[in-house]
Amino acid sequence: MRHYSDTQAAWPTTQPALDSETRSLLRLFLAPILETANNWNDISSGLAAKGYRLGFRDGHMVILTTAGQVVCTGSGLGVPLAQISQRIGRPCIKADRGGHSGSLA
Numbered sequence: 001m002r003h004y005s006d007t008q009a010a011w012p013t014t015q016p017a018l019d020s021e022t023r024s025l026l027r028l029f030l031a032p033i034l035e036t037a038n039n040w041n042d043i044s045s046g047l048a049a050k051g052y053r054l055g056f057r058d059g060h061m062v063i064l065t066t067a068g069q070v071v072c073t074g075s076g077l078g079v080p081l082a083q084i085s086q087r088i089g090r091p092c093i094k095a096d097r098g099g100h101s102g103s104l105a
Contacts, residue, residue: 027077034079040091056102
Protein backbone atom coordinates (compact mmCIF):
# COMPACT_ATOMS: atom_id res chain seq x y z
CA MET A 1 0.00 0.00 0.00
CA ARG A 2 1.37 3.39 -0.98
CA HIS A 3 1.08 6.27 1.50
CA TYR A 4 1.61 10.00 1.12
CA SER A 5 3.02 12.15 3.86
CA ASP A 6 0.79 14.70 5.57
CA THR A 7 3.53 17.28 5.05
CA GLN A 8 3.98 16.90 1.29
CA ALA A 9 3.34 20.17 -0.53
CA ALA A 10 1.06 18.50 -3.07
CA TRP A 11 -0.46 15.09 -2.70
CA PRO A 12 -1.63 13.09 -5.70
CA THR A 13 -5.02 14.11 -7.07
CA THR A 14 -5.79 10.47 -7.67
CA GLN A 15 -6.43 8.14 -4.78
CA PRO A 16 -3.49 6.01 -3.66
CA ALA A 17 -3.73 2.54 -5.15
CA LEU A 18 -5.25 0.03 -2.74
CA ASP A 19 -5.69 -3.60 -3.63
CA SER A 20 -9.30 -4.77 -3.69
CA GLU A 21 -8.98 -6.85 -0.52
CA THR A 22 -7.57 -3.93 1.50
CA ARG A 23 -10.24 -1.60 0.11
CA SER A 24 -12.99 -4.08 1.08
CA LEU A 25 -11.63 -4.47 4.59
CA LEU A 26 -11.34 -0.71 5.06
CA ARG A 27 -14.93 -0.28 3.83
CA LEU A 28 -16.17 -2.81 6.37
CA PHE A 29 -14.06 -1.27 9.12
CA LEU A 30 -14.44 2.47 8.48
CA ALA A 31 -17.42 3.19 6.20
CA PRO A 32 -20.00 2.65 8.98
CA ILE A 33 -18.39 5.51 10.92
CA LEU A 34 -18.77 7.83 7.92
CA GLU A 35 -22.31 6.64 7.17
CA THR A 36 -23.81 6.86 10.66
CA ALA A 37 -22.07 9.71 12.47
CA ASN A 38 -24.31 12.57 13.58
CA ASN A 39 -21.62 15.26 13.17
CA TRP A 40 -18.02 15.78 12.09
CA ASN A 41 -16.65 15.37 15.60
CA ASP A 42 -18.30 11.92 15.75
CA ILE A 43 -16.51 10.98 12.53
CA SER A 44 -13.19 12.23 13.87
CA SER A 45 -13.53 10.41 17.20
CA GLY A 46 -14.83 7.24 15.53
CA LEU A 47 -11.84 7.14 13.20
CA ALA A 48 -9.47 7.87 16.09
CA ALA A 49 -10.90 4.91 18.00
CA LYS A 50 -9.89 2.72 15.04
CA GLY A 51 -6.40 4.25 14.77
CA TYR A 52 -7.04 6.71 11.92
CA ARG A 53 -7.48 10.46 11.48
CA LEU A 54 -9.66 12.63 9.30
CA GLY A 55 -8.08 15.17 6.97
CA PHE A 56 -8.79 17.24 3.89
CA ARG A 57 -6.54 17.63 0.83
CA ASP A 58 -7.29 19.86 -2.14
CA GLY A 59 -11.04 19.59 -1.59
CA HIS A 60 -11.06 15.86 -0.83
CA MET A 61 -11.84 14.20 2.49
CA VAL A 62 -9.05 11.74 3.27
CA ILE A 63 -8.47 9.07 5.86
CA LEU A 64 -5.01 9.34 7.39
CA THR A 65 -2.86 7.10 9.52
CA THR A 66 -1.92 8.48 12.92
CA ALA A 67 1.43 9.36 11.33
CA GLY A 68 -0.38 11.56 8.79
CA GLN A 69 -0.09 9.34 5.72
CA VAL A 70 -3.06 9.33 3.33
CA VAL A 71 -4.68 5.89 3.20
CA CYS A 72 -7.66 6.68 0.95
CA THR A 73 -10.43 9.15 0.27
CA GLY A 74 -13.97 8.93 1.54
CA SER A 75 -15.02 8.21 -2.05
CA GLY A 76 -12.64 5.25 -2.05
CA LEU A 77 -14.65 3.84 0.85
CA GLY A 78 -17.92 4.48 -0.97
CA VAL A 79 -18.83 7.47 1.22
CA PRO A 80 -17.82 10.71 -0.52
CA LEU A 81 -17.56 14.07 1.21
CA ALA A 82 -20.60 15.39 -0.71
CA GLN A 83 -22.78 12.56 0.60
CA ILE A 84 -21.74 13.17 4.21
CA SER A 85 -22.13 16.94 3.82
CA GLN A 86 -25.70 16.51 2.57
CA ARG A 87 -26.53 14.46 5.63
CA ILE A 88 -24.75 16.33 8.46
CA GLY A 89 -23.65 19.62 6.89
CA ARG A 90 -20.35 20.87 5.54
CA PRO A 91 -17.29 20.56 7.77
CA CYS A 92 -15.59 23.61 9.25
CA ILE A 93 -12.00 23.18 8.06
CA LYS A 94 -8.89 24.91 9.38
CA ALA A 95 -6.46 25.23 6.46
CA ASP A 96 -2.79 24.47 6.95
CA ARG A 97 -0.15 27.03 5.92
CA GLY A 98 0.20 25.83 2.33
CA GLY A 99 -3.55 25.94 1.74
CA HIS A 100 -3.64 22.46 0.18
CA SER A 101 -4.56 20.58 3.32
CA GLY A 102 -6.57 21.09 6.46
CA SER A 103 -8.24 19.55 9.46
CA LEU A 104 -11.46 20.00 11.37
CA ALA A 105 -11.56 23.36 13.12
